[in-house]
Amino acid sequence: MNPALLRLLIVDDEPLAHEVLRTYIGRVAHLxxxxxxxxxxxxxxxxxxxxxxxxxxDIQMPEMSGLxxxxxLPQRPxxxxxxxxxxxxxxxxxxxxxxxxxxxxxFPRFLxxxxxxxxxxxxxxxxxxxxxxxxxxxxxxxxxLLRDGATTHRVPLAxxxxxxxxxxxxxxxxxxxxxxxxxxxxxxxTELPEAEFVRVHKSYVVPLRRVERLESQxxxxxxxxxxxxxxxxxxxxxxxxxxxx
Numbered sequence: 001m002n003p004a005l006l007r008l009l010i011v012d013d014e015p016l017a018h019e020v021l022r023t024y025i026g027r028v029a030h031l032x033x034x035x036x037x038x039x040x041x042x043x044x045x046x047x048x049x050x051x052x053x054x055x056x057x058d059i060q061m062p063e064m065s066g067l068x069x070x071x072x073l074p075q076r077p078x079x080x081x082x083x084x085x086x087x088x089x090x091x092x093x094x095x096x097x098x099x100x101x102x103x104x105x106x107f108p109r110f111l112x113x114x115x116x117x118x119x120x121x122x123x124x125x126x127x128x129x130x131x132x133x134x135x136x137x138x139x140x141x142x143x144x145l146l147r148d149g150a151t152t153h154r155v156p157l158a159x160x161x162x163x164x165x166x167x168x169x170x171x172x173x174x175x176x177x178x179x180x181x182x183x184x185x186x187x188x189x190t191e192l193p194e195a196e197f198v199r200v201h202k203s204y205v206v207p208l209r210r211v212e213r214l215e216s217q218x219x220x221x222x223x224x225x226x227x228x229x230x231x232x233x234x235x236x237x238x239x240x241x242x243x244x245x
Contacts (some may be wrong), residue, residue, distance in 0.1 A: 006117055007034035007051070011043040011066065012058035012082065017103065020083070021056055024079065024110045028221060031114060039063035041216045044072065044237055052077050054098070054117050059083040063216050070097075072237040080113050144191055146172060146181045157196065161222035163188060163205040173222070200236050201229040208240055 008031060010021050013195050025031045031154060034052040037043040040061055047055075057079050059066040066081060079096075084103040089244045099113035142157045158186050164171040165185050189197065191207070199205045206221045213220035219228050228236065 005030055005032050006053040006114070007032055008114075009037065009043065009046065009052045010033045010057045011037045011040070011055060011061075011069075013038050013061045014058070015069075017058065017082065020105065024105075024107055028111070028114065029109070039216050040066065040069040041214055041237075043069060045214045047073070047076075054078045054080060054114075056080050058083055060085065065235065072234060076218070080116055142193070144172075144188070146179060146183070148179070148181050153181070155179065157193070159208075160207055161210055162207070162224065162226070165203040198232075198236050198239050200232050201227050202231075211240060
């Protein structure tokens with residue numbers, strides 16, 4: 001690939017916006033489309049795995065806005081916001097965006113915005129290492145002590161796939177089976193390393209390194225599809241992204 005090419009990711013929930021921006025990019029010799037994402041969650045997953053030089057980002061999208069996505073990315077490539085609403089301009093510049101384009105975007109205005117971008121070698125990337133999670137698993141010696149009546153079980157953290165609330169109990173899913181203990185997710189979280197485990201729903205705590213796939217309202221952990229609760233989404237996205245840095 002020509003190292004002078006700028007790879008742009010288009011993030012917008014409107015197919016027409018994708019078509020317009022794709023056409024504009026195709027008319028500029030040093031630009032190319034890196035990918036198309038229709039939700040912020042899709043964009044976050046894409047950026048975990050693909051290097052890009054810039055993002056053309058819509059603000060108003062379902063479930064998670066473009067500005068919320070910016071807040072979830074501690075490190076990010078240059079961003080040009082595209083929106084039908086001009087009232088977010090002041091707030092957007094607080095996030096260090098390159099430019100702010102109001103739809104419908106005229107081609108000359110698009111050229112001015114992308115003219116502020118500079119090629120980088122290698123291309124700027126949020127993360128070039130495929131998810132999921134941290135590069136290394138917990139140390140083999142690290143373990144969670146769980147009481148089941150008079151019996152205490154020592155469960156290595158590296159073996160835990162997820163923890164599931166089950167009435168007055170917690171199901172601890174491991175590669176070797178499932179253990180049901182009298183406890184709460186809230187208390188168990190205090191026993192777990194904060195950098196490695198995160199609550200994704202009122203009923204689930206997962207190891208960040210076990211997250212295999214992210215969609216708008218759910219995620220796949222160790223082969224199981226779990227709901228991603230709205231109250232926990234922002235913190236999960238921020239921390240899941242940080243593990244890939």
